[in-house]
Amino acid sequence: xxxxxxxxxxxxxxxxxxxxxxxxxxxxxxxxxxxxxxxxxxxxxxxxxxxxxxxxxxxxxxxxxxxxxxxxxxxxxxxxxxxxxxxxxxxxxxxxxxxxxxxxxxxxxxxxxxxxxxxxxxxxxxxxxxxxxxxxxxxxxxxxxxxxxxxxxxxxxxxxxxxxxxxxxxxxxxxxxxxxxxxxxxxxxxxxxxxxxxxxxxxxxxxxxxxxxxxxxxxxxxxxxxxxxxxxxxxxxxxxxxxxxxxxxxxx
Numbered sequence: 001x002x003x004x005x006x007x008x009x010x011x012x013x014x015x016x017x018x019x020x021x022x023x024x025x026x027x028x029x030x031x032x033x034x035x036x037x038x039x040x041x042x043x044x045x046x047x048x049x050x051x052x053x054x055x056x057x058x059x060x061x062x063x064x065x066x067x068x069x070x071x072x073x074x075x076x077x078x079x080x081x082x083x084x085x086x087x088x089x090x091x092x093x094x095x096x097x098x099x100x101x102x103x104x105x106x107x108x109x110x111x112x113x114x115x116x117x118x119x120x121x122x123x124x125x126x127x128x129x130x131x132x133x134x135x136x137x138x139x140x141x142x143x144x145x146x147x148x149x150x151x152x153x154x155x156x157x158x159x160x161x162x163x164x165x166x167x168x169x170x171x172x173x174x175x176x177x178x179x180x181x182x183x184x185x186x187x188x189x190x191x192x193x194x195x196x197x198x199x200x201x202x203x204x205x206x207x208x209x210x211x212x213x214x215x216x217x218x219x220x221x222x223x224x225x226x227x228x229x230x231x232x233x234x235x236x237x238x239x240x241x242x243x244x245x246x247x248x249x250x251x252x
Contacts (some may be wrong), residue, residue, distance in 0.1 A: 116145030116159060116249040121240035126153070127233045134234040136169075136227050138245060148247055155247065157186075157223040162250040165193065166214035167227055170242030173200055173235040174207045181230060182213065186223035193217055193225075210242065216250065 120138035127134045135153045147159030157163075171178040179197035183190060196211035219225075227245055229236065237243055 116147030117247070118143050118148040118150065118155065119246040120150055120155070120244060122236075122238045122243045125234070125236065125238070129232055132230070132232040134229040134231060134236075136229075136236075136243065136245075141240060141244075145249065147249055153226060155225040155245070157219045157225070158221060159249065160219065160221045161252050162216060163219050164214070164216055164248045164250055165225070165246070166212070167196075167245045168210055168212040168243060169196075169227070169229065170208070170210045170237035170239070171198065171200060171235065172208055172237060173231075174202055174204055175200055175231060175234075176202075178209065178211065178229065178231060178234065178236075180211050180213070181228050182225065183228070184217075184219070184223050184225055186220055 118140060119142040121141045122136045123139045124137040125134055126137065137153050138150050138155070140150050145159075147157065147161070149156045149158060165182065167180060167182050169178075169180045176199065177197055178200050179195060181195045182193045184193055194213045194215050196213045198209040198211045200209055201207045225247075
């Protein structure tokens with residue numbers, strides 16, 4: 001009688017119990033993976049919620065800073081208080097720099113507020129025989145601000161400060177030398193700011209020459225400026241591009 005095969009003699013389990021010992025570890029792994037995925041999703045949701053909360057807080061803080069113009073010293077966690085606790089020297093240096101910046105800003109604002117420009121062109125000349133001089137009567141071609149005012153033959157200064165002063169006279173004269181003198185009268189004295197001299201050709205057809213001068217001066221309130229030609233009956237051009245006088249405020 002042939003020997004029976006061990007596989008044939010081995011008892012068979014129930015039909016639904018195929019590989020039972022192998023499925024239990026696989027089920028455990030699946031359960032752990034499911035729990036891990038669920039915990040990861042919860043952690044991501046909590047992180048997203050936290051970020052949204054912080055973003056809303058930042059938005060509220062930015063909106064408050066825009067309304068108030070800066071951080072409040074009374075608020076908790078004020079950065080300059082922590083800076084003072086950590087480094088008083090650094091805070092003092094920052095405060096000094098901030099004060100300097102504010103002073104410069106105030107000075108620039110004040111200068112812009114008192115910005116004055118005056119450019120004059122001639123309308124007539126008058127010769128004084130007794131003093132052998134010729135004076136120019138001016139009219140404004142450009143005027144900005146209230147610090148300067150043209151009054152006939154002179155210019156009056158209303159705002160003290162540093163000014164750029166320039167002047168030109170175009171001569172058409174055969175006298176061997178011609179020139180101009182710009183002077184200031186104020187504070188009980190009269191002084192010459194600058195003078196200009198030019199040699200003139202003797203030929204009337206060529207007797208053209210311009211005399212230009214410019215400088216920076218500290219003028220005071222109430223000063224009176226004038227341009228004179230130290231020649232009686234001087235011949236000069238009244239064109240606005242040939243003869244002119246101007247001042248510009250530069251600061252204090």
